[in-house]
Amino acid sequence: MTQQTRNRLIAVVSLLVAGAGLALVAFGNIGENLVYYWRPSEMVAQGEKAYGPTIRLGGQVQPGSIQWNEQHTTLHFRVMDDEQPGAAAVLVRTTEVPPQMFRERIGVVVEGTFDKSQVFEGSRLMVNHSNEYRAPKTDEDVKKMFEEMQKQEATTAAARTP
Amino acid sequence: MITALTLSPLLAQVGSGRIQGGWEYIWAAYIIAWASLSLYALSLWLRRPGQASHDSKE
Amino acid sequence: MSDLLKTVLQVGSAVAALASVGLGVWLGVKWAPPRSRVNARPVLLGMAALALALLVLGNWMGLVWTPSEREMGDVYRIIYVHVPAMWMAMLALVVNFACCVGYLLKTSWKTDALAEATAEVGLLFGTYGLVLGAIWGKPTWGTYWDWDPRLTAMAIMLVTYVAYMALRRFVEDPEKRAVWSSVVGIISFVNLPIVWFSVKWWRSLHQVQSTPKTVDPDMTLALRVNAWASLILLTLFLLHRYRTALATREAEVALPEALPTDVPGPNRASEVA
Numbered sequence: 001m002t003q004q005t006r007n008r009l010i011a012v013v014s015l016l017v018a019g020a021g022l023a024l025v026a027f028g029n030i031g032e033n034l035v036y037y038w039r040p041s042e043m044v045a046q047g048e049k050a051y052g053p054t055i056r057l058g059g060q061v062q063p064g065s066i067q068w069n070e071q072h073t074t075l076h077f078r079v080m081d082d083e084q085p086g087a088a089a090v091l092v093r094t095t096e097v098p099p100q101m102f103r104e105r106i107g108v109v110v111e112g113t114f115d116k117s118q119v120f121e122g123s124r125l126m127v128n129h130s131n132e133y134r135a136p137k138t139d140e141d142v143k144k145m146f147e148e149m150q151k152q153e154a155t156t157a158a159a160r161t162p
Numbered sequence: 163m164i165t166a167l168t169l170s171p172l173l174a175q176v177g178s179g180r181i182q183g184g185w186e187y188i189w190a191a192y193i194i195a196w197a198s199l200s201l202y203a204l205s206l207w208l209r210r211p212g213q214a215s216h217d218s219k220e
Numbered sequence: 221m222s223d224l225l226k227t228v229l230q231v232g233s234a235v236a237a238l239a240s241v242g243l244g245v246w247l248g249v250k251w252a253p254p255r256s257r258v259n260a261r262p263v264l265l266g267m268a269a270l271a272l273a274l275l276v277l278g279n280w281m282g283l284v285w286t287p288s289e290r291e292m293g294d295v296y297r298i299i300y301v302h303v304p305a306m307w308m309a310m311l312a313l314v315v316n317f318a319c320c321v322g323y324l325l326k327t328s329w330k331t332d333a334l335a336e337a338t339a340e341v342g343l344l345f346g347t348y349g350l351v352l353g354a355i356w357g358k359p360t361w362g363t364y365w366d367w368d369p370r371l372t373a374m375a376i377m378l379v380t381y382v383a384y385m386a387l388r389r390f391v392e393d394p395e396k397r398a399v400w401s402s403v404v405g406i407i408s409f410v411n412l413p414i415v416w417f418s419v420k421w422w423r424s425l426h427q428v429q430s431t432p433k434t435v436d437p438d439m440t441l442a443l444r445v446n447a448w449a450s451l452i453l454l455t456l457f458l459l460h461r462y463r464t465a466l467a468t469r470e471a472e473v474a475l476p477e478a479l480p481t482d483v484p485g486p487n488r489a490s491e492v493a
Contacts, residue, residue: 010324017407018409022410025414126361135287135289187355210460
């Protein structure tokens with residue numbers, strides 16, 4: 001076997017190994033077993049198995065559920081699966097100061113522990129950002145919109161009077 | 163550690179949903195980017211062929 | 221900025237970058253081999269000036285010209301340095317993969333030298349891109365680092381390419397080095413598609429890729445100018461690193477004890493010369 005054919009053989013073998021590795025990761029359902037976070041419904045479905053170990057809980061912040069106690073710097077809010085009415089939600093209690101982007105409906109990942117009191121004790125609070133990047137609607141934009149509306153109303157009113 | 167004093171403006175806006183300021187992060191990122199690129203360019207210049215061998219052989 | 225000017229920028233930066241890549245390839249063939257007589261100085265200086273001008277313009281657009289973001293405020297401006305760096309890392313490592321396969325199929329010191337160059341430059345962009353991402357993560361996510369699928373895959377990928385570079389450094393026989401590192405390069409490359417698709421395949425802290433549809437047009441334009449500028453820089457870096465690698469290889473192979481004994485030697489030597 002010449003050097004050249006040996007090298008080609010090595011190439012084919014290593015490509016096969018690489019391809020097999022990639023296929024294993026892509027289709028081998030590794031993601032099913034090693035999830036980065038549990039959704040509230042999944043965590044609750046685990047029952048007592050979810051009590052105790054440090055886990056990550058991920059979902060959206062339920063609108064109207066944020067309670068911020070400034071004196072004790074404790075934060076309560078509910079994490080829900082999604083925006084469907086009746087989606088599973090879990091109450092989270094944390095003393096972490098949330099990132100500035102924290103708000104209703106934003107995606108959050110909370111690291112902490114769950115127990116039979118059904119309150120998730122968060123020791124770390126992280127928020128997601130979507131893949132959207134938009135210029136903000138500034139106060140000036142809103143003011144301009146309002147002024148234009150008024151102008152339009154005035155002109156239509158003027159048109160109507162004669 | 164974060165003191166109560168620096169915390170207070172932060173606490174007031176919990177739930178606002180918009181990042182205020184943060185230019186120190188932006189500057190850090192841009193400076194690191196420029197520094198990495200220029201240092202690498204410098205290393206390429208120092209490693210350019212012909213130079214090192216000239217110095218050592220002659 | 222008028223619409224005309226925006227179009228000029230959009231098209232101009234792309235044309236400048238693609239022309240630079242073309243010039244880079246040409247210089248790689250004509251100027252990079254040892255003892256080349258091509259005087260590349262004017263072209264190289266021109267390309268460097270172009271890259272620098274576009275980069276300064278792109279950074280200015282990113283830092284000043286573009287509006288702030290609805291939720292991230294100004295912090296999102298890190299996108300203009302983080303994303304191009306990651307793109308360039310991916311691009312360099314794809315070329316590295318092609319070189320690794322190419323070398324094994326048809327041995328050539330040129331392919332080996334380009335593999336060395338792409339791995340090193342890819343590692344540079346990937347590493348500082350990752351650091352920039354971590355800095356961006358602190359104000360937005362609330363943490364510099366977490367072991368989510370995207371970040372973990374990227375970290376593993378960087379480690380494997382560090383291993384690749386270390387292997388290249390420690391194997392002294394150029395022949396063995398080229399073969400072994402090609403194998404390691406091919407295996408390392410497995411991680412690249414995983415890094416890219418990790419945000420789609422699994423739940424992660426990192427968001428999925430943005431598209432022009434999810435980014436305001438002005439921000440897209442600024443990002444593109446920065447990306448094209450980075451592409452010119454990438455070309456220049458690869459070209460110079462490739463030239464150094466070729467010279468080193470020639471010096472190694474010229475030493476009698478480094479000459480492989482059982483190879484079709486003559487066409488080896490002539491390839492470098």
